[in-house]
Amino acid sequence: MNAVPRMTPDERRAAIVDATLVVMVRQGIAATTARDVATEMGTSSGLIHHYFASMDDLLAEAFDRVASDDLARTVGALDASDDPVQRLAIFFAFYIRADEDWGMQLWLDAWAEAARRPALQRTSRRLNEAWQALVVELIRDGVRAGVMTCDEPDAVAWQIISLLDGLALQAVAHADLVARDDANAWARRYAEDQLALEPEVLRSKATNRR
Amino acid sequence: MNAVPRMTPDERRAAIVDATLVVMVRQGIAATTARDVATEMGTSSGLIHHYFASMDDLLAEAFDRVASDDLARTVGALDASDDPVQRLAIFFAFYIRADEDWGMQLWLDAWAEAARRPALQRTSRRLNEAWQALVVELIRDGVRAGVMTCDEPDAVAWQIISLLDGLALQAVAHADLVARDDANAWARRYAEDQLALEPEVLRSKATNRR
DNA sequence: GGGACTGTTGGACAAGTGTGCAATAGGTCT
DNA sequence: AGACCTATTGCACACTTGTCCAACAGTCCC
Numbered sequence: 001m002n003a004v005p006r007m008t009p010d011e012r013r014a015a016i017v018d019a020t021l022v023v024m025v026r027q028g029i030a031a032t033t034a035r036d037v038a039t040e041m042g043t044s045s046g047l048i049h050h051y052f053a054s055m056d057d058l059l060a061e062a063f064d065r066v067a068s069d070d071l072a073r074t075v076g077a078l079d080a081s082d083d084p085v086q087r088l089a090i091f092f093a094f095y096i097r098a099d100e101d102w103g104m105q106l107w108l109d110a111w112a113e114a115a116r117r118p119a120l121q122r123t124s125r126r127l128n129e130a131w132q133a134l135v136v137e138l139i140r141d142g143v144r145a146g147v148m149t150c151d152e153p154d155a156v157a158w159q160i161i162s163l164l165d166g167l168a169l170q171a172v173a174h175a176d177l178v179a180r181d182d183a184n185a186w187a188r189r190y191a192e193d194q195l196a197l198e199p200e201v202l203r204s205k206a207t208n209r210r
Numbered sequence: 211m212n213a214v215p216r217m218t219p220d221e222r223r224a225a226i227v228d229a230t231l232v233v234m235v236r237q238g239i240a241a242t243t244a245r246d247v248a249t250e251m252g253t254s255s256g257l258i259h260h261y262f263a264s265m266d267d268l269l270a271e272a273f274d275r276v277a278s279d280d281l282a283r284t285v286g287a288l289d290a291s292d293d294p295v296q297r298l299a300i301f302f303a304f305y306i307r308a309d310e311d312w313g314m315q316l317w318l319d320a321w322a323e324a325a326r327r328p329a330l331q332r333t334s335r336r337l338n339e340a341w342q343a344l345v346v347e348l349i350r351d352g353v354r355a356g357v358m359t360c361d362e363p364d365a366v367a368w369q370i371i372s373l374l375d376g377l378a379l380q381a382v383a384h385a386d387l388v389a390r391d392d393a394n395a396w397a398r399r400y401a402e403d404q405l406a407l408e409p410e411v412l413r414s415k416a417t418n419r420r
Numbered sequence: 421g422g423g424a425c426t427g428t429t430g431g432a433c434a435a436g437t438g439t440g441c442a443a444t445a446g447g448t449c450t
Numbered sequence: 451a452g453a454c455c456t457a458t459t460g461c462a463c464a465c466t467t468g469t470c471c472a473a474c475a476g477t478c479c480c
Contacts (some may be wrong), residue, residue, distance in 0.1 A: 006446055007456055028326055030240050034438065044459045049439065059311055105325055111383040112322035115315055125384040158388055159396050162376025163369065169379075170372065173321040174335040178368055186369050193403070216427055216476055243467065254429045259469065 013051050015041060020062040025102045029059055029109035029120070060119035063110055067127045070103060075134065084142035085197060089205035091138060092191070096168050096184050104172040107165070132157045139195065149196035156194045163187050223261050225251060230272040235312045239319035239330070273276055274322055277337045280313060285344065294352035295407060299415035301348060302401070306378050306394050314363050314382040317359035317375070342367050348406065359406035375395050 007015060019041035023032045034055060038045040052058040074094040078087050096104065107124070114121035135157035142148030150156055167183035188202040215224060229251035233242045244265060246329040248255035255286070262268040288297050307313065324331035345367035352358030360366055377393035398412040 009457080012457075028322070030322075031326070033436080035436085044461095046439095046441085047458060050457075055438065090480070105322075108322040108325075111379055112238070112240075112315075112318040114383045115318075116241070121384070125387060128380065128384060128387065155392065155396060158377065158380070158392075159373065159400070162380065162388070162393075163373045164376070165369065165379065166372025166374070166376030168340065169321055169375065171367070172409060173324045174331070174338060177335060177338065178372070182365065182368075183372075190369070190400075208276075222427075244469085245467080254431090255468095256430070256470080257428060260427075264441080265468065 009051070012047075016048060016051055016058070017062050017065055020058055021066055023123075024059070024066075024106065024109075029063065029106065029113055032059060034058075056117050056119045059113075060123045063106060063120060064127070065125045066103070066106060067110075067123070071127065071130055071134070078138075083147075084138065085147055086205045088138050088142065088191065088195075089188075089202045091135065092184060092188050092202055094163050095169075096180060096187075099136065101152055101172050104168050108169065108173060128161075132161050135160055142195065146200060147197075150194065159194070160187065160191050163190055205206050219261070222257075225378075226258060226261055226268070227272050227275055230268055230275055234269070234272055234276075234316065234319075239273065239316065239323055242269060244268075248388070256307070266327050266329045269323075269327065270333045273316060273330060274333045274337070275317065277320075277333075281337065281340055282362065288348075293357075293415075294348065294355050295357055295411060296415045298348050298352065298401065298405075299412045301345065302386050302394065302398050302412055306381075306390060306397075311382050314378050318379065318383060338371075342371050345370055357407075360404065369404070370401050371398065373400055 016037065022033065023040050024034045027036065032055075034048045035045045037048055037058070041047075048058065052061070074091065077090050077094055077182050081087050081090065110120055110124040116126055133158050134156075136153045139148060139150050139153040139157060143150055143153070164183070164187045167178050167187060168180075170178040171183055185203070189199070191197070192199055192202055226247065230242065230247050233246045233250050237246065242265075244258045245255045247258055247268075251257075258268065262271070284301065287300050287304055291297050291300065310405075320330055320334040324334055343365075346363045349360050349363040349367060351357060353360055353363070374393070374397045377388050378399060380388040381390050381393055395413070399409070401407070402409055402412055
């Protein structure tokens with residue numbers, strides 16, 4: 001009845017994932033339904049299942065997209081510098097973003113849902129590993145350049161990521177029980193300690209533009 | 211029809227909370243329904259709402275109970291020693307427990323659900339604060355006794371808690387992406403660093419009995 | 421004993437869920 | 451032009467959810 005634009009399969013798949021993201025951010029991963037996604041997109045709900053075998057798959061793919069984009073954006077920003085220390089500073093500037101509470105909330109949802117949704121677990125696991133691998137790489141570069149000291153890049157990377165996640169978690173789930181600025185400062189200081197950097201160098205090198 | 215034991219209101223409330231915990235551990239907080247709780251308890255579902263105004267209240271109270279018990283058990287175990295350093299070691303031995311994956315999974319659920327369930331958010335916030343306050347107290351005792359050094363007990367306590375949570379999160383949500391033993395060792399080493407303790411003292415003082 | 425209180429039942433209710441499918445309509449190819 | 455493909459619709463299906471409520475039954479008091 002209504003004139004609804006017909007899309008190519010690729011476009012439609014992307015449109016569905018886009019709409020799913022909007023709903024996921026608004027209602028949370030667990031409360032995202034096929035009908036909500038269809039309404040958001042302005043189409044019928046049957047269309048969703050024409051492209052995705054199950055809700056699990058759709059949710060995993062949508063989360064994959066948003067988290068992968070985040071990672072890619074961070075990696076892209078790192079290109080702005082060749083100095084290993086500054087690159088690490090850029091990483092910190094991108095990890096906890098005050099304007100992206102919903103990003104951390106999605107991660108909370110994903111971690112909790114992982115136990116019950118296999119597809120989502122694989123995705124969040126893979127992306128967490130990728131973030132940690134990125135930090136490992138940053139550390140190795142610094143060590144190779146002689147501006148950082150670290151015997152166990154792998155372990156230290158997990159500690160940096162986990163400290164950031166643990167602190168951000170309190171800021172998001174409990175509405176600033178921990179202040180975002182404190183969380184950032186503490187995590188940076190921890191990295192400076194562990195990598196034998198000068199105090200505050202990660203703060204001063206953060207350009208913090210956006 | 212069946213002979214179902216009639217309980218006093220207090221007993222019944224406790225029985226409902228007990229059954230809710232069993233279901234919550236098995237299915238997750240978000241997927242816990244009134245009917246499941248009733249079936250678990252062997253009664254009708256109407257009974258649940260005779261005692262709890264809403265599912266939100268019930269879930270919050272059940273989570274409150276399990277998390278409060280955990281905290282109380284840890285506080286109880288701390289009584290075993292007067293030595294501040296050993297008391298801190300006992301704290302670490304109780305925080306990440308290999309045999310209690312479900313405990314951390316409940317915390318994951320709670321943090322994620324907090325955004326959508328006000329009662330649950332209040333509870334998890336209060337308990338997170340209590341855990342942090344416990345660590346603050348342990349640090350203050352150690353500083354007062356002259357066996358620890360710390361300028362900002364409040365900040366360091368949040369960092370210890372968050373590092374533990376962030377690492378445990380990976381171990382639970384992603385099936386040992388981070389090994390539990392590593393998580394424990396790293397968090398202990400971090401505390402030893404921050405509090406100017408001797409390396410490995412927190413490990414050697416952990417009696418680890420149960 | 422009889423009455424009153426209330427813990428408990430079992431199902432009604434409307435709203436919501438994921439999934440599947442025949443029918444329709446827009447676009448492309450020959 | 452007609453034939454064909456398939457993106458899209460709109461709804462049916464069976465099931466689950468939280469909430470509510472009239473009726474039933476165990477227990478205690480008078």
